[in-house]
Amino acid sequence: MGEPNPSTPLFRSVGRNLQGPLLWRSGAILAAIGIITGAFGAHGLRKRPGTTPDSIHAWETASHYAVFNGLALLLVSLHPRFAAHRFAGPAIGIGAALFSGSIFTLILAKDRFKWLGPVTPIGGSIMIAGYIALAL
Template sequence: MSATAAGISSPLLAPALSGGDTSPFLWRSGAILAFAGMLTGALGTHGLKRRAGITAADLHAWETASTYAIVNGLGLMLVSMHRRFSTHRFAGLAILTGGVMFSSSIMVLVLQRYRLFGPITPLGGLIMMAG
């Protein structure tokens, strides 16, 4: 069933499920990011509890970072199937860059406490939202 037949008339909501331009780079990047989020979430849940100095707030921050990685990965996979956004010069790359910056900076802060990474988290969030 086509997007028009389903009652969706907006070009923003009409994914290229049958043909059209899709981005293998965005699809693969999204799959890798979602996998990394699942992996770090599982490892963090089980491994961080045994690490000295890890607080409940650290575990929550880690969970947030891994959740955002999964959500951004899935979002990239959806964007890669869209006629317009799969070839957009900014949208997919901004989601990818911002998502990686956001999640990885939180994880570095939890593991190493490098305060230099503190400003990277909101910057990554802004880039991610712009995408």
């Protein structure tokens, strides 16, 4: 079969690559977290005292990004060349977790974790770098 190259079919067995299954599981967990937090945002978060329309919007954004990036990791894990990429998949997963997780924490914990504010754009930047790495 040889090493994957640009002409490698999109959905072929990943083979002995151990990172593919980890990316698959990470993607599934991230998508599930996005769905769970989205449901909480639509129902439970609105009932919390002090919840503003801005915090609801930020929560929805974080939930959507978790689902989208979870689905992206599922797809990346299936591609023999990209599943073996040392940077792209982990960067997408870690970046998405930092981005969405910091928003969830900032909204739920209000003033207790203000130091997490800069983590959101750092996570977003890591996530973007992962996608750019796929393109290179």
